[in-house]
Amino acid sequence: NAGVTQTPKFQVLKTGQSMTLQCAQDMNHEYMSWYRQDPGMGLRLIHYSVGAGITDQGEVPNGYNVSRSTTEDFPLRLLSAAPSQTSVYFCASSYSSLEADTGELFFGEGSRLTVL
Amino acid sequence: GESVGLHLPTLSVQEGDNSIINCAYSNSASDYFIWYKQESGKGPQFIIDIRSNMDKRQGQRVTVLLNKTVKHLSLQIAATQPGDSAVYFCAENDWYTGNQFYFGTGTSLTVIP
Numbered sequence A: 001n002a003g004v005t006q007t008p009k010f011q012v013l014k015t016g017q018s019m020t021l022q023c024a025q026d027m028n029h030e031y032m033s034w035y036r037q038d039p040g041m042g043l044r045l046i047h048y049s050v051g052a053g054i055t056d057q058g059e060v061p062n063g064y065n066v067s068r069s070t071t072e073d074f075p076l077r078l079l080s081a082a083p084s085q086t087s088v089y090f091c092a093s094s095y096s097s098l099e100a101d102t103g104e105l106f107f108g109e110g111s112r113l114t115v116l
Numbered sequence B: 001g002e003s004v005g006l007h008l009p010t011l012s013v014q015e016g017d018n019s020i021i022n023c024a025y026s027n028s029a030s031d032y033f034i035w036y037k038q039e040s041g042k043g044p045q046f047i048i049d050i051r052s053n054m055d056k057r058q059g060q061r062v063t064v065l066l067n068k069t070v071k072h073l074s075l076q077i078a079a080t081q082p083g084d085s086a087v088y089f090c091a092e093n094d095w096y097t098g099n100q101f102y103f104g105t106g107t108s109l110t111v112i113p
Helices: none
Strands: A004-007 A010-013 A019-025 A031-037 A043-051 A054-057 A064-066 A076-078 A087-094 A111-115 B010-014 B019-025 B032-038 B045-051 B056-058 B062-067 B072-077 B086-093 B107-112
Touching: A004 A087, A010 A019, A019 A031, A019 A087, A019 A111, A043 A064, B010 B019, B019 B086, B019 B107, B032 B062, B045 B056, B045 B062, B045 B072, B072 B086
Parallel strands: A010 A111, B010 B107
Antiparallel strands: A004 A019, A019 A076, A031 A043, A031 A087, A043 A054, A064 A076, A087 A111, B019 B072, B032 B045, B032 B086, B056 B062, B062 B072, B086 B107
């Protein structure tokens, strides 16, 4: 059972470089989201999607873009990396609140990004 | 944004004792809450959830209590085991606006053998 798969697990970038963090889920979840986790700050919502073709901003969207062309995939793009984006990034998916009684988020293993 | 906070950033307990982890939330519209456990190097894992129409919910060795009057919830772990050592997060949600959850800063639980 794959669940939520994130790649890469580790990445080092230089300031100004761009990259895409990949996220895929095989549970047919409509809802997908990206969080960043920084020491002492818990998880903060970056962007989310309630279904293919629909995305919206979370708490900390600046510097990140997302797209949702399929139900399974939800990539996170950093167009011009900055040191402030050094963090651990988690992708999560769940059934939508319209479909299920539980909002349990299923998380990937995380992608650790360092921007020099 | 939401404000979800934990009273204690770290907690150490003896193996076999009960653990209590607290969480305060500020959004009175929040009506759904989840506790997650995060082990080192892994993503958070669901432990238990509770809706605002409940005061208490029990799982296997875990109990969540919700006090809506003071916007407070707690996670109780019975007979704490070394495998319970992890960071615990509470997350709040206004269920009818969607699946967006707002997380607290976390409490690190260490179980002393």
